[in-house]
Structures are given as C-alpha cells and as structure tokens.
C-alpha cells in the first residue's frame with residue numbers, strides 16, 4: 001500500500017523511475033509530514049512513536065527545536081526563557097504532572113506571588129490596603145466568575161470588568177468610597193495592562209469577555225521550573241531524563257527547512273515545498289506553525305483552504321508579548337521583593353517621557369506592566385511588554401531599550417540608587433518570520449466572525465472523509481490556547497487522530513467546545 005503510493009506520487013512528481021528502484025527509503029517521503037518542531041510538533045511526534053507509528057518526518061524552519069519554548073544559557077550555570085516560562089496552572093496540567101514526577105518543579109515557587117508591590121508614577125509605593133481590595137474585586141470579577149454572565153456577554157473584557165467592578169463598589173457601602181478615589185481608575189488601567197500581558201493583546205477593550213470566560217483556567221499557581229526553564233518540556237516529551245528510554249527523533253527532524261508551499265491538490269498526497277527549493281511528499285500533513293505564520297502566508301496552501309478555515313485564520317487573534325531582561329552589577333532592590341508593578345496616573349500617562357519613541361504619540365515604556373525577579377539569575381529583572389509597544393520595542397537596539405527602561409525605573413523608584421544594567425536581552429517574537437507574534441486569543445472580532453480556536457483545530461478531509469491536512473498548536477486548543485500545555489495537548493490529539501486512537505485527551509471530555 002505504502003509502496004504503491006510511493007510509486008504513484010513519484011510518477012506524478014515526474015521523478016525518474018530509476019530513482020524509485022534505488023535501495024533504502026526515500027528521505028523526501030514519509031506517510032506523514034509534520035511541519036514545525038515546537039512543543040505541539042514534538043508532542044505529536046513522541047506520541048506517534050509511542051503509538052507505534054514511525055513513518056513521519058518533521059520539517060522545522062529554525063536551526064533549533066522548541067519554537068516558542070526557547071531556553072538559552074545565561075550567566076554562570078543559569079538559563080533564561082525568551083519565550084514560555086511558567087507552567088500555567090497545576091490541576092489537570094499534564095506538564096505539571098510530568099515535572100513533579102521528575103522533581104523539576106515544586107509548589108515552592110507558588111509562594112512567590114505574595115510579595116508584589118505597586119509603585120505609582122509619583123514614585124511612591126501605593127498603600128496596600130486599597131490596592132489589594134481593588135485588585136481582589138477586579139480579579140474576582142474576571143476569573144472567579146462561575147455564573148454564565150461573562151460567557152454570555154457580547155462585548156470586550158475591558159468593558160465587562162469596568163461595568164462589573166463599578167456595580168460591585170456601588171452596591172457595597174463599605175467600598176463605595178473607592179469609586180471616587182484616583183486609585184480606582186489607576187488600578188483598573190493597570191489591570192488592563194496586566195491583562196494585555198496575559199493575553200498578548202493590543203487592548204483589553206478588544207479581547208472578548210466570552211473568550212476569557214470559556215478559557216479553561218487550571219487551578220493552582222503559575223509554577224517556575226527549578227532549573228533549566230521551559231526547555232525541560234522537550235526533554236520530558238522525548239524522555240531524555242536519567243532512567244528513561246529516550247525517544248530518538250534526531251533522524252526524523254530536519255532543521256532549517258522553511259515550508260513555503262503545501263500542495264494538497266491530489267486527495268491522496270500532499271507535496272510540501274521548502275524555501276530552499278527542496279520538496280517532500282507525504283500522504284498527509286500535520287501543520288503546527290503559529291497562527292501568525294498562517295496569517296502572513298496567504299498563498300501557503302494550494303489550493304486555498306475552505307472559507308470556514310480562512311475565516312478562523314483571519315479572525316482568531318494573534319498578538320505580541322515580549323520580554324526585557326536587565327542584569328545589574330548588584331541587587332539594588334529590597335531582598336524579598338519579587339516584583340515591582342508600575343501604576344500610572346492619568347496625568348503622568350499623558351505627560352511623561354515625551355522624548356521616548358513609541359506608537360501614536362505614546363512612549364513605548366508606558367506599556368511595561370512591571371519588572372520581576374522571576375529568573376534563575378538573582379541579579380536580573382524581567383520586564384513584560386504587550387501589544388503595539390512590544391512590536392515597536394523590537395525595532396530598537398538593545399542599548400536603546402536599556403536607556404528607555406532605565407528612565408522608567410528611575411522615575412518610578414526615585415528613592416533607589418539604580419546602577420546601569422550590564423546586560424540587556426529583549427525578545428523579538430513579532431519580527432521573527434517563523435512566529436510573527438506570541439500567541440492567540442479571542443477578540444470581539446473573533447466572536448463577530450462566529451469562529452474560534454475550535455475551527456482552527458478541525459482537519460481538512462479528502463473526498464473519502466480521510467484527514468489530509470491536520471492542525472495542531474496552541475491556537476488550535478479551544479480551552480488552553482496561548483500555553484505550552486495547550487500546545488502539547490493538541491499534538492497528542494492529532495497523533496491519536498492519525499493513529500486512529502479514539503481521542504482521549506482532556507479536550508475530548510469537553511467536546512462541546514468543539515461544537516462552539
């Protein structure tokens with residue numbers, strides 16, 4: 001069967017018959033071609049091997065595997081994560097379970113969230129009481145919402161939270177004074193910035209409230225890896241830890257292979273062309289490239305994908321979140337400080353840093369939500385920046401990013417003597433053509449287009465109802481999009497689809513979301 005297909009596709013592709021009779025398998029052919037070696041591609045591959053399927057290859061555009069999991073060596077024996085960093089929730093998170101089993105993560109890092117301070121742009125720590133109260137109410141309105149109210153709300157997350165919190169304070173005599181406090185507006189604005197970092201969104205007035213409500217937030221905390229960062233997930237998936245029998249993918253992964261065309265004209269084969277002129281033929285393809293890549297390559301598929309799929313690619317959002325690492329010669333911040341949240345007053349937002357570049361007249365540093373000591377290296381602070389300012393930041397030199405960030409820090413913390421940073425690293429997820437951004441989310445536009453990550457997940461079938469093009473990756477996870485565990489789950493889902501194993505992943509239990 002396989003041999004016959006081999007022959008047919010070879011003739012179609014016009015390759016000489018002499019080639020076909022050569023001994024050994026053709027390296028440019030496999031039953032399945034996986035495009036992308038990020039967490040979803042690696043999860044699919046390892047699951048396939050476990051299922052007993054070996055006839056596949058993986059084409060990866062970068063010179064490394066891991067995709068948006070990108071752990072790099074840093075000072076001494078430490079490393080930093082340019083991309084994913086936290087195991088996002090514990091209960092029901094397969095990555096947390098694997099990490100604990102191998103002692104790579106523990107509950108200890110959960111304690112860390114407690115010592116966050118909020119500084120306002122007048123350079124003063126905001127009194128904890130009011131900010132904590134507001135924070136709790138905003139957080140509860142957004143995340144602890146088990147009625148159907150948010151799920152049925154048509155508008156944006158920003159509108160929903162503002163309305164909800166206003167109502168909450170108005171109806172509570174002991175809290176209503178906060179409505180007229182400048183702290184109210186400041187904290188809500190700040191929360192919006194945080195939320196943009198969480199969702200990699202341009203504005204929480206674009207993010208859909210319904211999308212947030214339907215997102216399955218796992219219980220437990222955001223866990224940090226003890227050592228080695230999120231890169232550990234690749235070792236866990238490929239079973240490369242001491243005492244494990246490794247799953248060897250080295251002969252199956254081909255690096256520096258940027259796929260430029262996926263030709264599925266023939267219902268029984270898929271011809272994959274690469275930017276370097278090589279081509280690969282398979283019976284089917286599993287596409288795991290980011291939604292950003294799909295959006296920016298409208299001619300990737302020959303023929304074009306059906307309208308329902310194109311609608312999903314165009315209208316599910318793919319946003320930007322970047323990181324800024326600043327290393328200092330010594331620790332100038334209080335020993336137990338884990339994070340500095342930067343809360344702006346309206347006045348300062350409109351007047352400060354006019355000399356700093358940015359988008360639409362707003363200095364880019366306005367969108368840094370804070371700096372945190374959440375890296376392996378004790379002398380490094382990590383800043384987060386989402387949206388248009390994050391994309392602007394990518395165009396600056398590292399030196400300029402350092403200069404502008406220092407202006408911001410010194411303004412917010414005038415009572416600290418802050419030395420010049422000795423090392424500056426920034427991420428550039430939007431500029432990189434193999435990512436074109438950070439991760440997906442649902443916006444009001446997504447809802448209006450009546451689409452979602454569930455549509456991105458559906459395979460394209462041939463005349464016989466057999467999947468020819470399949471899709472995995474974070475943006476195909478209707479419940480856990482934007483995460484590594486979400487990406488891994490979709491890789492497993494598609495591997496099981498390919499192996500003909502009934503879908504067993506946690507996603508299957510929540511099948512209603514596939515129906516939207």
Ligand SMILES: Cc1cc2nc3c(=O)[nH]c(=O)nc-3n(C[C@H](O)[C@H](O)[C@H](O)COP(=O)(O)OP(=O)(O)OC[C@H]3O[C@@H](n4cnc5c(N)ncnc54)[C@H](O)[C@@H]3O)c2cc1C
Pocket residue numbers: 035036037038039040041059060061062065066067068069082083084085086087088257258259260288289290293321322323427429433434435437438439472473474475481482483484485487
């Ligand atoms: C700054 C940042 C912080 C994050 N923080 C967290 C976090 O704390 N916790 C969390 O759970 N998640 C986090 N995420 C999200 C997480 O990294 C992603 O959801 C996840 O890695 C996506 O995996 P994937 O397999 O879907 O896609 P990818 O990792 O993007 O893998 C796809 C692969 O396809 C390759 N590719 C692209 N185009 C082509 C082509 N034309 N031909 C061949 N190959 C191609 C890419 O190079 C890539 O290797 C973060 C992401 C970013 C950017």
Ligand SMILES: *[C@@H]1O[C@H](CO)[C@@H](O)[C@H](O)[C@H]1NC(C)=O
Pocket residue numbers: 100106107
């Ligand atoms: C983590 O903490 C939770 C809640 O306290 C507990 O149930 C769980 O057993 C802990 N897990 C580990 C691995 O320590």
Ligand SMILES: *[C@@H]1O[C@H](CO)[C@@H](O)[C@H](O)[C@H]1NC(C)=O
Pocket residue numbers: 123124125415
């Ligand atoms: C900062 O220093 C000034 C002058 O010494 C002092 O008045 C002020 O209280 C300090 N602020 C903080 C937040 O420590």
Ligand SMILES: *[C@@H]1O[C@H](CO)[C@@H](O)[C@H](O)[C@H]1NC(C)=O
Pocket residue numbers: 120121122123124125126127182345
């Ligand atoms: C900044 O915070 C301090 C302490 O809570 C407060 O006294 C001050 O008024 C705040 N500044 C502005 C402009 O809100």
Ligand SMILES: *[C@@H]1O[C@H](CO)[C@@H](O)[C@H](O)[C@H]1NC(C)=O
Pocket residue numbers: 152153154
């Ligand atoms: C939500 O949108 C739908 C379709 O546009 C509309 O029919 C419905 O009335 C809206 N609901 C609310 C609460 O605004």
Ligand SMILES: *[C@@H]1O[C@H](CO)[C@@H](O)[C@H](O)[C@H]1NC(C)=O
Pocket residue numbers: 133171172173174175
């Ligand atoms: C009012 O707010 C206080 C403080 O958050 C809370 O303890 C109390 O339960 C609230 N009352 C009502 C009626 O919601």
Ligand SMILES: *[C@@H]1O[C@H](CO)[C@@H](O)[C@H](O)[C@H]1NC(C)=O
Pocket residue numbers: 012263264265266271302
């Ligand atoms: C797509 O593949 C078919 C064979 O299946 C071939 O005839 C056609 O020319 C290819 N189209 C493009 C644009 O490469």
Ligand SMILES: *[C@@H]1O[C@H](CO)[C@@H](O)[C@H](O)[C@H]1NC(C)=O
Pocket residue numbers: 450515516
């Ligand atoms: C939305 O899409 C679903 C299928 O995904 C379809 O059943 C439904 O009719 C669509 N609704 C509208 C209003 O187009």
